[in-house]
Amino acid sequence: MALSLASAARLLEEHHLLREIVQGSCWTLNPADIDGHDKAFDAITYDTREVKPGSILVAKGHFKKEFLEGIDGKGLACYVATEEFSDVTSAPGLIVDNASEALSLLSAEFYDRPQDKLTMIGITGTKGKTTTAYFTQALLNAVSGGKAALFSSVDNCLDGHTYVESDLTTPESLDAFRMMHTAVENGMKYLVMEVSSQAYKVNRVYGLTFDVGAFLNISPDHISPIEHPTFEDYLYCKRQITANSRKLVLNADHAYASLVRQDAAKDDVPVTTFALRLESDNDNADASAPKTAPANVTIRPDDPRHQSFTAVWSDKADDGSSRLGNPAVAEPSVVKTATDSKVLANGISLSMLGDFNYANAAAALAIATAAGMDVSNHPEVIKAMEKVRVAGRMEQFKDQQSDTVAIVDYAHNFASVRALLDFVDERYGAKHPRITLVTGSAGNKAYDRRKEIVEAAQSRVENFIFTAEDTDTEPFIDICMEMQGYITAPDRSSTVISNRTTAVTNAVYDARAHADRFNVILIIGKGNERWIKEHNKHTPFEGDDRIIERMFAASDNSAGTPAGR
CATH class of the missing domain: 3.40.1190.10 (Mur-like, catalytic domain)
Known part of the structure; x- marks a missing residue:
């Protein structure tokens, strides 16, 4: 069924979300009071930049009415919001208690469930x-x-x-x-x-x-x-x-x-x-x-x-x-x-x-x-x-120049880091490996991870290299220095290298410098992602897996091909 103002109003009312319908001085609960109430919408969006003739716009999140300036010129057919915007648009508004709930319900109907x-x-x-x-x-x-x-x-x-x-x-x-x-x-x-x-x-x-x-x-x-x-x-x-x-x-x-x-x-x-x-x-x-x-x-x-x-x-x-x-x-x-x-x-x-x-x-x-x-x-x-391989998850590589194995994984919290180290113990424990962990932590959120990653690792990791991960506004170096400060185990080496490519490269050279021992390099948090988020922007990044492949000259592909790649 095509989504129209009338059917949208009925759906929102069924879910106890609709407060009223507003268009100028007309405030009503009856869609029939609005001209064109049965006309199907041609598009649905939550971004004013994507509005085109016949669109229904759902104003969710931190929406500002300034976003609607000039919107009538784009052909807005209707908006859905938790407040009315009659002073900036002549389009009818479906005023609701919760815009994000309304968006989900209306999107399902627009795309025919x-x-x-x-x-x-x-x-x-x-x-x-x-x-x-x-x-x-x-x-x-x-x-x-x-x-x-x-x-x-x-x-x-x-x-x-x-x-x-x-x-x-x-x-x-x-x-x-x-x-x-x-x-x-x-x-x-x-x-x-x-x-x-x-x-x-x-x-x-x-x-x-x-x-x-x-x-x-x-x-x-x-x-x-x-x-x-x-x-x-x-x-x-x-x-x-x-x-x-x-x-x-x-x-x-x-x-x-x-x-x-x-x-x-x-x-x-x-x-x-x-x-x-x-x-x-x-x-x-x-x-x-x-x-x-x-x-x-x-x-x-x-x-x-x-x-x-x-x-x-x-x-x-x-x-x-x-x-x-x-x-x-x-x-x-x-x-x-x-x-x-x-x-x-x-x-x-x-x-x-x-x-x-x-x-x-x-x-x-x-x-x-x-x-x-x-x-x-x-x-x-x-x-x-x-046969399934998930790109960037538990991908293992063997160095052709030293007795070193590297594992690239998305591990990013206490539980996943501990599970990764348990695997290293099970698979390589008999070789008493020297383990290097290349890690960072996300900025502006999940602050507990920074300490938990170190706590999960420091009893078994000899060498930490703290580096950039994704962040909005926090400087990479501040997060790395904070994580370094959580190390309490004795005789642990640690380095802060904010450039992630340099950090991974350093880990490889460091392992080769300790060729008298079997080395395991764990590179966690980013998997196969080809970008790093900094100041809310995605900066192109080679990828942990590709850096290791390049440094090792050849990867151990015996485990299969990553899914989706």
Whole structure:
């Protein structure tokens, strides 16, 4: 249905957002009082610079009425705002309680509710969202013949195979629905998307219901004046995925699993659980969670070196009851069969390094199962997941001139840095490596990360190189000096090099200078990004991975090709 002033007013009223309709001296609740109330809008935007004849403009965020000067000359048909602007425009205004909520609802309608034509998968958590999203997309693509779209913090994919760098973890609502509409036009049947805490905080996914939502884990992050004021607020925003999903996939070792289960019970949302189990289960559970909680999907290593894993499905959830019910069949050839226990896949050998990525694989398998798929008889589906590489995540390179390995990763907080170092211990601990960490931290937000990164690393890292990461207005050097000041462990070397290219280059030369030992260089925070944000502008940057490739002369490509690149 085409969106008009009349239909927009009805929709906003249904959601208790509409205050009144204003045009000059006419203040009304009846759209019919406005001339042209049934004429369809030709465009929708939240940027006055994009207004063209027939546009509806949603004035969200820190909007100033000065932005509307001369707007009538552009052909504005209607605006939506929390205040009326009759003194600067003759266009009718839909006055609402919340502009960002209105934007999401109106965008969905303008693009003909594309979410209703897709099986929607939403994934949240502090870490692992991107990798789990790529694994899930690979599973769905393998089953559906390449009909799974993806929204991630790394790339967006609207046709099942073409990946374009993204700007946000979760797109602004209007952009998301526009891309969903394109995905539907491209024949997509599924959409896998990361859902950030900010997406719920600022209503980017307002009114959107996921067929399957997944809550992977939680640990303190994104706490700052411009993100979440407290951990409680961060957790609360993450928890909103439960009420906005028809089914929920949950980490059995989730630190707040009991609370999330209460959310699910309150809204009658069935829960499917997953878990990674190593030699010592208690070492892998979040500190405040019950140890070794049973799970529907459990993944375990097949060998002491963790070179392959087996995933098993159990029809009994950890409360002893079947949680899946009877999910709809996603494809004619893929039918879930309810049994007490069965092997989903054995001999799984991922291209992506680290035990934590097998936890992400377990999550993806649980998501696929909750979506109505039985992957146990489809080894080609598992093979598709095994081949996945996410650009800039756990990419390993071997120096051709010294006994040095470098790993490029997006790790940026306590939990992800600790997981990365755990992998180094597991893979290289017997060689007693000299570890260098090249790191910075984001400016103007998430201030706690600066100390947490150092605290997570300093017991195992011998050499720190602090360097530029993304910032709005804070000087790189100030952030680096602050982080350097958090080092308390004795006998730790540290250097501040604000130019990131120079910092990575220095790390390589320093490792070669210590050729009497095996060296591991960890370069975290930026992955394969080709820019650094400084003073709110994106400055071109070669990329951590490309610097290492160039310095090492040849990369270790045995692990596969990064996804989307």
